[in-house]
Amino acid sequence: MKEVHVIEGRAVPLERADVDTDQIIPSDWLKRVERTGFGRGLFSEWRDDPNFVLNDARFAGATILVAGPRFGTGSSREHAVWALMDYGFEAVIAPSFGDIFRNNSSKQGLVIAQLSVHDVEELTALIAEDPNRLLVVDVERMEVEVPAAGWRRSFALDPMTRERLLNGWDDIGLTLRHEGDITSYESISHAPSLHGLFDESGHLLTR
Amino acid sequence: MAGRTLYEKIWDEHLVAAPEGESAIIYIDLHLVHEVTSPQAFDGLRLSSRRVRRPDLTLATADHNVPTEPLSVPVSDPISKRQLEALEENCEEFGITVFPRGHENQGIVHVIGPELGVTQPGMTIVCGDSHTSTHGALGALAFGIGTSEVEHVLATQTLPQQRAKTMAVVVEGHAPDAVTPKDIVLAIVATLGTGGGAGYVIEYRGQAIRDLSMEGRMTLCNMSIEAGARAGLVAVDNTTIDYLRGRAAVPSGDAFDEAAQRWRTFVSDDDAEFDKTVTLNAADLVPFVTWGTNPAQVVALDGLVPDPADFDDPDVKSTTERSLAYMGLTAGTPMKEIPVDVVFIGSCTNSRIEDLRAAAAVARGHQVAPSVRALVVAGSHRVKNQAEDEGLDQVFLAAGFEWREPGCSMCLGMNPDQLTPGQRSASTSNRNFEGRQGRGGRTHLVSPVVAAASAILGRFATPDEVTS
Numbered sequence: 175m176k177e178v179h180v181i182e183g184r185a186v187p188l189e190r191a192d193v194d195t196d197q198i199i200p201s202d203w204l205k206r207v208e209r210t211g212f213g214r215g216l217f218s219e220w221r222d223d224p225n226f227v228l229n230d231a232r233f234a235g236a237t238i239l240v241a242g243p244r245f246g247t248g249s250s251r252e253h254a255v256w257a258l259m260d261y262g263f264e265a266v267i268a269p270s271f272g273d274i275f276r277n278n279s280s281k282q283g284l285v286i287a288q289l290s291v292h293d294v295e296e297l298t299a300l301i302a303e304d305p306n307r308l309l310v311v312d313v314e315r316m317e318v319e320v321p322a323a324g325w326r327r328s329f330a331l332d333p334m335t336r337e338r339l340l341n342g343w344d345d346i347g348l349t350l351r352h353e354g355d356i357t358s359y360e361s362i363s364h365a366p367s368l369h370g371l372f373d374e375s376g377h378l379l380t381r
Numbered sequence: 382m383a384g385r386t387l388y389e390k391i392w393d394e395h396l397v398a399a400p401e402g403e404s405a406i407i408y409i410d411l412h413l414v415h416e417v418t419s420p421q422a423f424d425g426l427r428l429s430s431r432r433v434r435r436p437d438l439t440l441a442t443a444d445h446n447v448p449t450e451p452l453s454v455p456v457s458d459p460i461s462k463r464q465l466e467a468l469e470e471n472c473e474e475f476g477i478t479v480f481p482r483g484h485e486n487q488g489i490v491h492v493i494g495p496e497l498g499v500t501q502p503g504m505t506i507v508c509g510d511s512h513t514s515t516h517g518a519l520g521a522l523a524f525g526i527g528t529s530e531v532e533h534v535l536a537t538q539t540l541p542q543q544r545a546k547t548m549a550v551v552v553e554g555h556a557p558d559a560v561t562p563k564d565i566v567l568a569i570v571a572t573l574g575t576g577g578g579a580g581y582v583i584e585y586r587g588q589a590i591r592d593l594s595m596e597g598r599m600t601l602c603n604m605s606i607e608a609g610a611r612a613g614l615v616a617v618d619n620t621t622i623d624y625l626r627g628r629a630a631v632p633s634g635d636a637f638d639e640a641a642q643r644w645r646t647f648v649s650d651d652d653a654e655f656d657k658t659v660t661l662n663a664a665d666l667v668p669f670v671t672w673g674t675n676p677a678q679v680v681a682l683d684g685l686v687p688d689p690a691d692f693d694d695p696d697v698k699s700t701t702e703r704s705l706a707y708m709g710l711t712a713g714t715p716m717k718e719i720p721v722d723v724v725f726i727g728s729c730t731n732s733r734i735e736d737l738r739a740a741a742a743v744a745r746g747h748q749v750a751p752s753v754r755a756l757v758v759a760g761s762h763r764v765k766n767q768a769e770d771e772g773l774d775q776v777f778l779a780a781g782f783e784w785r786e787p788g789c790s791m792c793l794g795m796n797p798d799q800l801t802p803g804q805r806s807a808s809t810s811n812r813n814f815e816g817r818q819g820r821g822g823r824t825h826l827v828s829p830v831v832a833a834a835s836a837i838l839g840r841f842a843t844p845d846e847v848t849s
Binding site: 190194197200206242249250253257268271281332345348357364367 | 391397398400402403404405408410412417418420421424427431434435437438439440445446458460461463464468477478480484485486497501502504509510511525526527528529530532533536537538541543575576579580606607609610611629630674675696700703719725793794795812814815816817820
């Protein structure tokens with residue numbers, strides 16, 4: 175994963191609550207075996223509507239999505255994160271997020287900044303006033319800023335997620351530093367092995 | 382020292398390492414894999430020349446994409462076909478047991494785990510699917526993960542995790558006869574809201590939960606994620622032990638008694654403290670149906686479509702307006718006057734033998750309304766075979782239901798079973814999101830008995846309205 179320090183860009187406000195991952199990327203797109211090209215499917219059921227905010231030319235090229243409460247609930251599909259990033263988003267700001275979506279974002283380097291409902295409303299108003307206003311999402315300082323408006327708020331980021339973003343660490347590599355612990359755990363593990371349960375074609379063997 | 386909750390016991394037992402300043406690493410006892418969220422994870426392994434650490438703790442099945450037409454009909458969608466083939470190729474390459482379309486052990490991943498007995502109490506179980514919470518019914522810590530985590534588990538058999546907060550959801554007293562497990566969980570989701578469980582693992586407790594069969598507990602735990610909780614748990618009791626006895630992957634004889642003794646420790650201690658407790662009274666529950674586009678938008682079958690004017694919160698008001706517009710509903714309409722076009726009985730929420738028996742008991746001797754298309758999709762080949770042994774297929778077919786091959790089917794419409802724009806369904810699945818069952822489709826979540834009654838009367842209905 176790429177290192178992420180500071181994201182600076184224009185933002186687009188998605189003034190909807192409960193945007194689940196089925197809305198972010200509909201299931202029809204999940205049949206693909208590739209990891210790229212999901213941007214075209216982002217919010218695809220809404221993009222046919224010319225009034226949908228992503229079709230508003232004033233917000234073209236925005237890299238920060240400002241969303242409503244409970245963004246990314248529902249299905250575990252990481253495709254939602256791939257779609258947002260493939261479309262060009264580098265950060266999502268909202269009052270709350272689905273747990274699995276938040277986790278998936280951290281693995282891909284999509285920055286999740288959680289602000290209060292009130293702060294998100296203020297931010298939305300600032301963007302509506304002038305869509306060209308630049309936002310700054312600073313992972314190091316854990317702050318969202320609108321420099322031109324003198325507006326600045328802190329957001330929480332768990333220390334491990336912050337470190338991983340700043341260093342671009344690969345989770346598997348991090349875990350494998352503890353491979354010795356995994357091996358010794360396996361000697362006391364109760365995990366029931368499936369070995370000997372099925373034949374090569376997956377049929378049950380009689381035991 | 383206070384006692385430990387069931388969640389804390391499973392967590393403690395699976396802790397591999399807790400490095401200073403890093404996430405804890407927990408061991409994963411069973412990794413379930415399906416075709417949709419795994420291909421990119423296997424690609425990742427190939428790119429970094431990694432192996433699957435424990436193929437013997439990994440099990441794969443095709444479920445999301447499989448057509449439910451007769452097995453002689455080939456997979457018509459070339460992209461689905463390629464994904465199904467990729468699963469088989471990847472499992473072959475990495476030495477993982479896989480159940481492809483048509484295999485005797487194939488079925489929805491959350492149906493086959495418990496039925497084969499590979500889901501056992503006290504285990505940690507993950508799958509690239511948010512409804513992995515289902516397995517918590519057996520006292521296992523089970524949760525959905527994304528594709529990056531799928532790759533992580535394949536490579537290391539572990540996951541970096543932060544300890545969740547614990548929530549007790551207590552349903553006190555016995556539920557009335559007309560109330561099914563689906564109604565209980567819809568009431569819980571409505572109470573907590575779609576985000577109420579975020580950050581928590583829920584343990585379902587109380588008399589009404591103890592009264593439930595294993596199938597009922599699976600329905601309950603399945604929808605934990607609809608309240609935002611990654612996992613739901615029910616403590617082990619005699620119902621759990623009886624369910625496990627005799628299953629293929631479960632030890633037999635003395636080894637079973639030994640295992641059962643250990644499994645019985647997977648309960649919360651009497652003096653364990655939960656971070657939060659929410660209590661419902663089972664006597665207050667009735668058959669429920671969702672009216673909107675998220676699973677917390679629930680009303681009694683005997684109730685009315687809500688009015689946005691009834692809500693003070695401007696956000697709730699606007700969300701309600703938006704949901705009603707999408708659903709094509711008018712505030713104040715009695716739910717039982719709303720016609721349905723499609724009835725879907727199936728999904729990892731409600732496709733087990735008990736669900737099919739309950740729906741068949743309502744359908745027996747009646748006819749599906751001429752305006753309704755009704756599908757029954759068993760959760761697995763084993764469920765389908767058992768239902769056929771019991772003659773349930775004949776009951777459904779005689780009543781005008783379609784009896785189809787197992788899979789996820791119309792729950793998420795990744796196969797050809799989809800709603801067309803504007804069609805309204807009564808569905809036993811778990812999500813009523815916009816477009817979930819097909820673009821423009823309007824989904825109402827109900828129990829299997831309400832689904833069957835609605836198919837017969839052509840509108841939302843409770844079983845008592847279907848006269849014998």
